[in-house]
Amino acid sequence: MFTELKEFLFKLQNFDDISTERKAVLQPLVDYIQQKVNDNQGVNLNFICTHNSRRSHLSQVWAKVASSFYDIKNMQCYSGGTEETALFPKVVETLTNQGLHIFKIAERDNPIYAIKFDENSLPIIGFSKTYDHDFNPISKFAAIMTCSQADDGCPFIAGAEKRIPITYEDPKISDNTPEQIEIYQQRSTEIAIEMMYVFSQIKSK
Template sequence: MYPTLLDTIEQLDWEQLASDERRAALQTLVDFVQRKVTTGQQVNLNFICTHNSRRSHFAQVWAQTAAAYFKIPNVSSYSGGTEETALFPKVAETLTAQGFHVFKTTDTANPIYAIKYDDNSLPVIGFSKKYDHPFNPISDFAAIMTCSQADSGCPFIAGAEKRIPITFEDPKISDHTPDQTKVYAARSLEIAAELFYVFSMIKK
């Protein structure tokens, strides 16, 4: 992994999560991943939020990175929304500052990004899409709801083997304020710490 990214990871305090309630929410995801790993199956994770523009992309990238860091096999991380918009540019900027190498591969209204945590690993592909977009798995995946609006607005996710609500506050609240950079960085690290906690619990 890239040195700056490893420095960021070393600052994550994933063993000291805030509450038992939060650990309980994350345990459902731990159990899903562990069962797949134990039985040698593919681990498909689809992180879902309303616009697939901020939190779901942070979660997609950090989940794939955590799986690689802990050498958990057969993990594929995806993201989607209840509607298609675009990956918010501040997300790419934040991930770059935290050590990822981020490349915009198309320059359209909904650009596609390649997000790399290591030179020799496949990039995470980031772009906004509906959760049932053909890019994403159609069955045997966990639908991880990263915002309460998507959780309440999507009572049914076709093909999902398990639905897991793990919601985060939207960093969008800081847009157009002096605190934007700080808020996006903090939200990214919060999501990272929780997903590193999940993958740290997996026994191979």
């Protein structure tokens, strides 16, 4: 794992700031992953938000990074939306500033990015897509609803074994304001801490 990223993650391992109520929200995800690990099955997580442009990508990336940090095997993380837009550039900038190496590998209205957290691991492929896009799993996955609009608007996710709402405030509220950089950093860090907490709870066999 890249040194700068690892240093950032080490600072996130004090989980006392996560409230008891919030830990209860995260517990179903812990339980789902732990059961898969116990059964020697691969874990597929699909993080879903309306536009697949901000929160779902941040959650996908930090879940994959946290699973690698805690050496949880057979973990695949995906993201999708109820509609396709584009990965918002400020998300790319924020993740880069926090230690990931990101390269644009396809230039188009909906660019495709390679998001690397380690010198030798396969990159996370980031681009906006619907949650049922061919790139994502069609069965045996947990649908993690990262925004209330997607949670309310998608009462049924085909193929999902479990539906888990873990919602975050949209950093989009800060777009075109002087607080944008700070808000995106805060939201990314909040999601990173919570994903680190989730995977810190998993006991490998």
